Amino acid sequence: xxxxxxxxxxxxxxxxxxxxxxxxxxxxxxxxxxxxxxxxxxxxxxxxxxxxxxxxxxxxxxxxxxxxxxxxxxxxxxxxxxxxxxxxxxxxxxxxxxxxxxxxxxxxxxxxxxxxxxxxxxxxxxxxxxxxxxxxxxxxxxxxxxxxxxxxxxxxxxxxxxxxxxxxxxxxxxxxxxxxxxxxxxxxxxxxxxxxxxxxxxxxxxxxxxxxxxxxxxxxxxxxxxxxxxxxxxxxxxxxxxxxxxxxxxxxxxxxxxxxxxxxxxxxxxxxxxxxxxxxxxxxxxxxxxxxxxxxxxxxxxxxxxxxxxxxxxxxxxxxxxxxxxxxxxxxxxxxxxxxxxxxxxxxxxx
Amino acid sequence: xxxxxxxxxxxxxxxxxxxxxxxxxxxxxxxxxxxxxxxxxxxxxxxxxxxxxxxxxxxxxxxxxxxxxxxxxxxxxxxxxxxxxxxxxxxxxxxxxxxxxxxxxxxxxxxxxxxxxxxxxxxxxxxxxxxxxxxxxxxxxxxxxxxxxxxxxxxxxxxxxxxxxxxxxxxxxxxxxxxxxxxxxxxxxxxxxxxxxxxxxxxxxxxxxxxxxxxxxxxxxxxxxxxxxxxxxxxxxxxxxxxxxxxxxxxxxxxxxxxxxxxxxxxxxxxxxxxxxxxxx
Amino acid sequence: xxxxxxxxxxxxxxxxxxxxxxxxxxxxxxxxxxxxxxxxxxxxxxxxxxxxxxxxxxxxxxxxxxxxxxxxxxxxxxxxxxxxxxxxxxxxxxxxxxxxxxxxxxxxxxxxxxxxxxxxxxxxxxxxxxxxxxxxxxxxxxxxxxxxxxxxxxxxxxxxxxxxxxxxxxxxxxxxxxxxxxxxxxxxxxxxxxxxxxxxxxxxxxxxxxxxxxxxxxxxxxxxxxxxxxxxxxxxxxxxxxxxxxxxxxxxxxxxxxxxxxxxxxxxxxxxxxxxxxxxxxxxxxxxxxxxxxxxxxxxxxxxx
Numbered sequence: 001x002x003x004x005x006x007x008x009x010x011x012x013x014x015x016x017x018x019x020x021x022x023x024x025x026x027x028x029x030x031x032x033x034x035x036x037x038x039x040x041x042x043x044x045x046x047x048x049x050x051x052x053x054x055x056x057x058x059x060x061x062x063x064x065x066x067x068x069x070x071x072x073x074x075x076x077x078x079x080x081x082x083x084x085x086x087x088x089x090x091x092x093x094x095x096x097x098x099x100x101x102x103x104x105x106x107x108x109x110x111x112x113x114x115x116x117x118x119x120x121x122x123x124x125x126x127x128x129x130x131x132x133x134x135x136x137x138x139x140x141x142x143x144x145x146x147x148x149x150x151x152x153x154x155x156x157x158x159x160x161x162x163x164x165x166x167x168x169x170x171x172x173x174x175x176x177x178x179x180x181x182x183x184x185x186x187x188x189x190x191x192x193x194x195x196x197x198x199x200x201x202x203x204x205x206x207x208x209x210x211x212x213x214x215x216x217x218x219x220x221x222x223x224x225x226x227x228x229x230x231x232x233x234x235x236x237x238x239x240x241x242x243x244x245x246x247x248x249x250x251x252x253x254x255x256x257x258x259x260x261x262x263x264x265x266x267x268x269x270x271x272x273x274x275x276x277x278x279x280x281x282x283x284x285x286x287x288x289x290x291x292x293x294x295x296x297x298x299x300x301x302x303x304x305x306x307x308x309x310x311x312x313x314x315x316x317x318x319x320x321x322x323x324x325x326x327x328x329x330x331x332x333x334x335x336x337x338x339x340x341x342x343x344x345x346x347x348x349x350x351x
Numbered sequence: 352x353x354x355x356x357x358x359x360x361x362x363x364x365x366x367x368x369x370x371x372x373x374x375x376x377x378x379x380x381x382x383x384x385x386x387x388x389x390x391x392x393x394x395x396x397x398x399x400x401x402x403x404x405x406x407x408x409x410x411x412x413x414x415x416x417x418x419x420x421x422x423x424x425x426x427x428x429x430x431x432x433x434x435x436x437x438x439x440x441x442x443x444x445x446x447x448x449x450x451x452x453x454x455x456x457x458x459x460x461x462x463x464x465x466x467x468x469x470x471x472x473x474x475x476x477x478x479x480x481x482x483x484x485x486x487x488x489x490x491x492x493x494x495x496x497x498x499x500x501x502x503x504x505x506x507x508x509x510x511x512x513x514x515x516x517x518x519x520x521x522x523x524x525x526x527x528x529x530x531x532x533x534x535x536x537x538x539x540x541x542x543x544x545x546x547x548x549x550x551x552x553x554x555x556x557x558x559x560x561x562x563x564x565x566x567x568x569x570x571x572x573x574x575x576x577x578x579x580x581x582x583x584x585x586x587x588x589x590x591x592x593x594x595x596x597x598x599x600x601x602x603x604x605x606x607x608x609x610x611x612x613x614x615x616x617x618x619x620x621x622x623x624x625x626x627x628x629x630x631x632x
Numbered sequence: 633x634x635x636x637x638x639x640x641x642x643x644x645x646x647x648x649x650x651x652x653x654x655x656x657x658x659x660x661x662x663x664x665x666x667x668x669x670x671x672x673x674x675x676x677x678x679x680x681x682x683x684x685x686x687x688x689x690x691x692x693x694x695x696x697x698x699x700x701x702x703x704x705x706x707x708x709x710x711x712x713x714x715x716x717x718x719x720x721x722x723x724x725x726x727x728x729x730x731x732x733x734x735x736x737x738x739x740x741x742x743x744x745x746x747x748x749x750x751x752x753x754x755x756x757x758x759x760x761x762x763x764x765x766x767x768x769x770x771x772x773x774x775x776x777x778x779x780x781x782x783x784x785x786x787x788x789x790x791x792x793x794x795x796x797x798x799x800x801x802x803x804x805x806x807x808x809x810x811x812x813x814x815x816x817x818x819x820x821x822x823x824x825x826x827x828x829x830x831x832x833x834x835x836x837x838x839x840x841x842x843x844x845x846x847x848x849x850x851x852x853x854x855x856x857x858x859x860x861x862x863x864x865x866x867x868x869x870x871x872x873x874x875x876x877x878x879x880x881x882x883x884x885x886x887x888x889x890x891x892x893x894x895x896x897x898x899x900x901x902x903x904x905x906x907x908x909x910x911x912x913x914x915x916x917x918x919x920x921x922x923x924x925x926x927x928x929x930x931x932x933x934x935x936x937x
Contacts, residue, residue: 055523075526082527088520092542105529369737377751380806382776383766390769398774444669453663462673470867472886474677476906477684480899496676503672532662561759563870582761585874600765604758611757620749621818
């Protein structure tokens with residue numbers, strides 16, 4: 001493994017014609033970390049990854065590997081490993097040849113190539129498929145080849161561009177596990193691009209949430225899950241209920257949110273001007289007796305629980321997840337625990 | 352008119368008419384070709400449906416009279432060189448046209464389309480003038496260069512969709528794993544483009560074999576291809592037995608149709624007409 | 633290879649993700665790969681054309697326009713435009729007009745489609761010289777065609793077709809129709825047949841499927857086919873000499889250019905004629921393509937499409 005301390009993205013930007021796909025991204029990746037770039041499509045996460053790989057040049061900023069500036073190098077001289085969204089396996093080469101490709105480009109001797117390819121095949125559990133062509137493999141197997149091809153060169157950095165998006169749901173969870181196992185076993189440093197928050201939460205040491213080419217928040221999965229700092233990050237992290245409120249300070253770090261008879265305690269500073277309160281459907285607690293009155297609207301059965309529209313007296317709708325069966329038309333009361341409510345400035349219509 | 356075609360009976364009548372017209376056309380085409388073959392094998396043919404008897408003698412006569420072996424060598428050299436050179440310059444250009452966006456690309460595409468849209472006689476005369484002035488007129492190199500004018504753009508147009516079919520991410524992957532442009536061509540693109548290059552090469556070969564105008568305008572006495580020699584033979588008819596000219600025509604047909612048979616295994620007949628994608632300009 | 637024709641390409645989804653024109657880091661020298669191909673076109677096509685254009689204004693004698701004045705005052709020269717147009721325009725209309733319904737009828741893959749395209753590709757591959765050689769025997773007074781007509785009783789004595797415009801016209805059909813057909817077929821098969829099926833589910837009978845779905849989508853293809861067929865027919869050369877009457881009724885413009893260059897060695901006049909030939913072709917092609925735009929936009933503008 002090529003040892004390095006950190007990869008530094010120093011205010012990197014990338015423009016396409018007049019459109020800024022990536023703006024002033026500033027990020028440090030330490031050796032051994034698993035870091036995810038998370039965001040909806042078009043948020044700049046793939047652009048950032050391609051800039052790191054060298055497949056796109058920077059419009060401004062610098063990329064440094066320790067003290068060496070690498071943004072001026074073409075991709076073939078950066079020495080990173082990359083796993084592509086649709087794998088990009090060379091269709092005319094056997095699995096073995098695909099995995100050997102990077103080593104051959106580095107001028108590694110034939111015997112060593114064979115040995116390392118064999119080891120990589122074992123690692124991804126494809127020992128007996130080495131002579132197959134990629135077209136003869138299933139999606140999951142192709143995915144493993146793509147990972148082996150990137151890992152075998154023992155790169156300082158492995159870049160993964162939505163590697164699981166072409167797999168079905170079951171395989172996705174299995175491969176997710178596999179990716180983290182390889183990362184740990186091989187001591188890799190991984191930058192992982194995804195639009196799937198579950199994937200990012202379960203895999204990463206650190207997550208960078210992006211939107212419109214800008215980094216919105218950076219933190220551990222726990223931080224992002226519990227304490228999104230902006231409304232759009234909150235929305236992306238599953239805070240599906242957003243209500244316009246009037247907010248007042250209620251002690252340090254706490255805020256009281258009020259709307260149409262609905263009183264909520266929340267976490268955050270009381271913003272000046274219009275405010276919204278956001279919380280997850282999972283955090284809605286149905287109560288007997290106290291709490292806010294609502295009428296159950298449409299109910300979706302999700303297997304383990306139910307997802308229901310709760311219609312407030314003023315007509316607004318709150319999504320709630322319930323472990324008890326709910327019937328449309330039923331009258332219920334609910335509360336939301338204060339530490340699960342986030343209050344942001346802004347207006348709900350814009351969300 | 353709509354009422355006319357509305358009923359199933361009219362529809363059927365219409366289709367039958369088309370079928371009959373087509374059959375008549377195909378019969379005539381086959382007859383025009385067959386008459387050449389029959390005549391080349393005939394002893395004497397006065398008036399009847401078939402010659403009085405059959406013989407292979409006209410082939411040996413033609414072979415000697417027209418110096419067919421020399422002509423075939425020239426034809427092979429011209430066709431081989433044109434195929435090789437047009438692939439050599441056309442495939443990289445097709446790569447650029449398929450993959451890259453750059454200033455003036457529309458103009459470049461137009462430049463590649465024009466030699467295919469303008470008929471050879473139109474540009475052949477100024478081209479021949481320039482080649483003669485350069486001292487290449489009448490030489491085999493002049494013939495090769497002239498044939499390259501439609502062949503190279505043809506390769507570009509045929510190969511562009513083949514390049515487009517290859518996922519650009521493959522090149523990205525190769526590059527990330529350490530391959531430079533040359534290595535990418537050698538290890539990734541050329542192997543994946545081989546089927547396309549085979550099709551393009553065969554099509555160019557056939558087009559060159561049957562390219563009359565450009566070769567006619569630039570060839571000298573010892574740089575004629577078969578089709579031009581055939582024209583001169585017909586032109587100078589009367590000196591020689593028509594059967595011997597037809598024997599030569601059959602030799603020409605055979606050299607061309609062998610490649611056609613081979614080509615039809617790889618390409619769709621509609622590709623023979625060049626499948627011009629002019630609208631993309 | 634599957635067909636990727638413009639009509640199909642128009643509805644294809646945009647290319648995904650990062651565009652590959654996006655420049656990678658480091659210097660990208662790949663655009664230079666176009667240069668050898670471009671050099672062939674610039675050096676052997678554009679340069680000769682420009683050279684010819686300049687040469688045409690440097691006549692052997694007289695002022696700069698002497699060649700053009702000579703062309704348009706000598707009926708043996710200017711007459712060739714009419715002669716060639718008279719041969720090529722009607723033939724192109726017939727070829728394309730016939731190719732469209734036949735190609736449409738054969739749009740579904742079938743063995744007859746395969747057989748017909750395979751037979752039709754033969755005359756294209758063999759070219760005009762061989763077709764002319766065959767027609768010389770086929771159309772002769774003792775040839776199979778006259779023999780067949782005599783035997784059926786349609787004629788009482790052989791009709792003479794050789795060395796008349798008729799023979800040239802027949803040769804233009806023999807080589808031109810297959811070309812038009814294959815081009816039309818490539819455009820017709822490039823149209824997604826589910827469009828017509830969708831129209832059928834909405835109540836369109838077959839002829840309306842053709843008029844409302846296929847024809848508008850085919851309009852660009854018809855225009856291109858017409859333009860290419862015309863340009864080829866207009867450049868008719870070997871068959872006009874071999875089958876026609878090159879001294880008179882089938883003295884086509886390319887023959888005039890050839891004679892100027894290789895019989896009178898007046899390259900200047902030959903270039904002038906070649907330029908005029910190019911201009912006439914451009915004019916007709918421009919008119920056809922202009923018409924296509926007009927025809928194509930019509931239904932869209934009326935709000936019915």
